[in-house]
Amino acid sequence: MSAPRPPLPLDHEHLQKLVTADLVRPDHLLGAHPVTEGGVEGVRFAVWAPNAGHVSVVGDFNGWNGFDHPMQRLAFGFWGVFVPGAMPGQRYKFRVTGADGRTVDKSDPYGLHMEVRPDTASVVWQPAFEWTDSDWMAARGVGYDRPVSIYEAHVGSWARRDDGGFLNYRELAHRLADYVTWLGYTHVELLGVMEHPFDGSWGYQVTGYYAPTSRLGTPDDFAYLVNHLHERGVGVLLDWVPGHFPTDESGLARFDGAPLYEYADPRKGFHHDWNTYIFDYGRNEVVMFLIGSALKWLQDFHVDGLRVDAVASMLYLDFSRTEWVPNIHGGRENLEAIAFLKRLNEVVHHMAPGAVMVAEESTSFPGVTAPAPFGLGFDYKWAMGWMNDSLFYFEQDPLWRRHHHHKLTFFNAYRTSEKFILAISHDEVVHLKKSLVLKMPGDWYAQRAGYRAFLALMWTTPGKKLLFMGQEFAQPTEWNHDVSLPWHLAEHPDHRGVLELVRRLNGLYVGRPDLHTGDMLDEGMLWVSADDTEASVYAFVRRDPQGTAWSLVVANLTPVYRESYPVGVPQGGEYRVVLSTDDGEFGGFGTQQPDLTAHEEGWHGQTHHLRLNLPPLSVLVLEPDPA
Structure with a gap:
C-alpha cells in the first residue's frame, strides 16, 4: 500500500x-x-x-x-x-x-x-488498510458487451448476528462473497453504506458523504469488504445521493447559520416529500464537495461505480412541487443540476478510469447515457419504463393479459435509445407493494410459476440485470430494514427452486455470448412472434452480433398447457432445451418436449418451425443442437 x-x-x-x-x-x-x-x-x-x-x-x-x-x-x-x-x-x-x-x-x-x-x-481517521486488488483495478471497465448481473443488498439487513446486531464489514465480506459467487452474479450494489442518522431512511438521507457508516465498523473494515469482493471476482457499486440531504442540525443543513450547501429559496431548495434540503448546484464549492465525495469512493475505496439516486428530482425544478421557480429561459429544467451531472461524469471518467456511473432516472429526459457535453454522460440508466410495464403486466389476471399484451413488447421500441439496466430494486418490494412473488395472481403454485417466468424473461431480455436481495429465493414478505432476510426459507423446496433458477439464469447469461454481447444493440434481439394476444405467447431470438451463437426464447404467460404450439425458427436441424422454468428442480411439473426436429414448413416469417409443448406460465430457452 x-x-x-x-x-x-x-x-x-x-x-x-x-x-x-x-x-x-x-x-x-x-x-x-x-x-x-x-x-x-x-x-x-x-x-x-x-x-x-x-x-x-x-x-x-x-x-x-x-x-x-x-x-x-x-x-x-x-x-x-x-x-x-x-x-x-x-x-x-x-x-x-x-x-x-x-x-x-x-x-x-x-x-x-x-x-x-x-x-x-x-x-479523526488515518487509513491503514493494505489493498491487494491491483489486478482487478487494472482490468475494470464498462464494456457494454460484457455481462453485468447485479445483486442489490442493504448492508444492515442482508444478514445479522443471532442477537440481531449488525455484522462487521469483514464478516459481511466473506458471507456475501460466498453467496453471490455461488449464485453467479458479477456485481453487488450496496445501499445504506454512507453515514446516515436514521435507519429508516435506508441510507438515502446522508450526513457523511465521505464516511462509511460506523454501524458495521471502521473505514478500514469497509475497505476490507471491497477488497475481498474484488479478490473473489465481484464488482462493487454503491448507491450515492447527490440530490438532497437531511435537515439534522448536526449535519449540512444551514451549516453556518444561513443556506450554504442548499439553495436559499425553499421553492428550489427543499423537498417537501422527503423533508430534505436540495444541494445548490450553482455554487462551485458545493459542486466540488459532491464530486470529491464521488472520487473518494471510486479512488480511495476502490468502488467500481455509483448508482446516482433520484436523478429526475435533480433535473426538474417542478419535481413533485406546486410552487417552483423557472430557469432563466422560463423552462422547468434545473440547468445548474444538468451542468453538475455532466461535470461529475466527465471528472469521474477522467480521474477514476473504468468506474461505472448509473442513473436512476424515471423520465424520458434525452441523452442520459450519451457522452457529455451533449448528454449527461452516464454509462447506464435504470429501465424504469420496462420495470413498470413488466410488473403491471404480470400483476394482471391471466384472463385479461391479452388486453395488455404489448406492455411486454413496447420496451423493444426504445431499448437502444439509452444503455439500460433492467432493475427490480428495493423500491418495488416495500410500502405495501408486496414482494415480487406475491404480486403474481393465482394460488401459491401459480404465483411461483408466474414469478419464475418473469425472472426468465428479465434475464433473456436485452439489458443488464439487477435484482434486490431476498427476491432470488421468492421471499414472500416485503423487505424489512430492521431485521435479517428470512434465510430459513431458502432451504424450503418452494423457495429453493427459485434460488436454483436464478443461479441457472446467471450461469446462462454470463456464459452465453448471445445473451449479453448484444444487450445494447438492435441486432441483439429479433422478435419471432410478438402478436399472439389470445394465447399470451411470445417468442424471440437473442443473437450474438458476431453471429457465433443464438437462442430462442418462448414464453407462455397463461395457466393453460399448449400442446404442439408452432414457433418459427431461422434454420433446420435438431434443437435442444437449454432451460425450462417448468423443470422439477425449479419447482415445476417437468413437462417433456416432443421430437425437437425443425419442420421445413416456414412459420412466423422464418424458414422452419418447431412444435413445442408449452407448460403453463413458463419460459423455454432453446438452441440448435450442436451435435
Whole structure:
C-alpha cells in the first residue's frame, strides 16, 4: 500500500482552485488531517463556513472546550487550525457561530469516520488498510458487451448476528462473497453504506458523504469488504445521493447559520416529500464537495461505480412541487443540476478510469447515457419504463393479459435509445407493494410459476440485470430494514427452486455470448412472434452480433398447457432445451418436449418451425443442437 496522501497546504493557490471547481480533491484540503508541523504531531482541521462569525474545533483533545482552539479565517470563507497533540481515533466537531447568531456543533462535512448513531461526532481517521486488488483495478471497465448481473443488498439487513446486531464489514465480506459467487452474479450494489442518522431512511438521507457508516465498523473494515469482493471476482457499486440531504442540525443543513450547501429559496431548495434540503448546484464549492465525495469512493475505496439516486428530482425544478421557480429561459429544467451531472461524469471518467456511473432516472429526459457535453454522460440508466410495464403486466389476471399484451413488447421500441439496466430494486418490494412473488395472481403454485417466468424473461431480455436481495429465493414478505432476510426459507423446496433458477439464469447469461454481447444493440434481439394476444405467447431470438451463437426464447404467460404450439425458427436441424422454468428442480411439473426436429414448413416469417409443448406460465430457452 502507498503511504496516505499528505494534505494540501491551505494556501491561496489551492483554495482558489477549490473555489473555481478545478480538479482538486476538496478532502485533500478540508476535514481533519493528521500531520507533523514544526516537528510537532497533531491534526490540521479545515472547514468552509463563509457566513460564520466564529468557528472553533472542539473534541476529545480539548475537553470539548470552544475557547482552546479557535480557527483562523482564511480566504474565500474557509477556516483552519492546527491542534498539537490531537490524534487519530479522537472525536471532534466544529463549533460554528452562524450568521443567525446561534452557536451549533456541526459534524465535519469531510469527516472520514463518525460515531455510531445516535451520536454525531466525527472521528479523526488515518487509513491503514493494505489493498491487494491491483489486478482487478487494472482490468475494470464498462464494456457494454460484457455481462453485468447485479445483486442489490442493504448492508444492515442482508444478514445479522443471532442477537440481531449488525455484522462487521469483514464478516459481511466473506458471507456475501460466498453467496453471490455461488449464485453467479458479477456485481453487488450496496445501499445504506454512507453515514446516515436514521435507519429508516435506508441510507438515502446522508450526513457523511465521505464516511462509511460506523454501524458495521471502521473505514478500514469497509475497505476490507471491497477488497475481498474484488479478490473473489465481484464488482462493487454503491448507491450515492447527490440530490438532497437531511435537515439534522448536526449535519449540512444551514451549516453556518444561513443556506450554504442548499439553495436559499425553499421553492428550489427543499423537498417537501422527503423533508430534505436540495444541494445548490450553482455554487462551485458545493459542486466540488459532491464530486470529491464521488472520487473518494471510486479512488480511495476502490468502488467500481455509483448508482446516482433520484436523478429526475435533480433535473426538474417542478419535481413533485406546486410552487417552483423557472430557469432563466422560463423552462422547468434545473440547468445548474444538468451542468453538475455532466461535470461529475466527465471528472469521474477522467480521474477514476473504468468506474461505472448509473442513473436512476424515471423520465424520458434525452441523452442520459450519451457522452457529455451533449448528454449527461452516464454509462447506464435504470429501465424504469420496462420495470413498470413488466410488473403491471404480470400483476394482471391471466384472463385479461391479452388486453395488455404489448406492455411486454413496447420496451423493444426504445431499448437502444439509452444503455439500460433492467432493475427490480428495493423500491418495488416495500410500502405495501408486496414482494415480487406475491404480486403474481393465482394460488401459491401459480404465483411461483408466474414469478419464475418473469425472472426468465428479465434475464433473456436485452439489458443488464439487477435484482434486490431476498427476491432470488421468492421471499414472500416485503423487505424489512430492521431485521435479517428470512434465510430459513431458502432451504424450503418452494423457495429453493427459485434460488436454483436464478443461479441457472446467471450461469446462462454470463456464459452465453448471445445473451449479453448484444444487450445494447438492435441486432441483439429479433422478435419471432410478438402478436399472439389470445394465447399470451411470445417468442424471440437473442443473437450474438458476431453471429457465433443464438437462442430462442418462448414464453407462455397463461395457466393453460399448449400442446404442439408452432414457433418459427431461422434454420433446420435438431434443437435442444437449454432451460425450462417448468423443470422439477425449479419447482415445476417437468413437462417433456416432443421430437425437437425443425419442420421445413416456414412459420412466423422464418424458414422452419418447431412444435413445442408449452407448460403453463413458463419460459423455454432453446438452441440448435450442436451435435
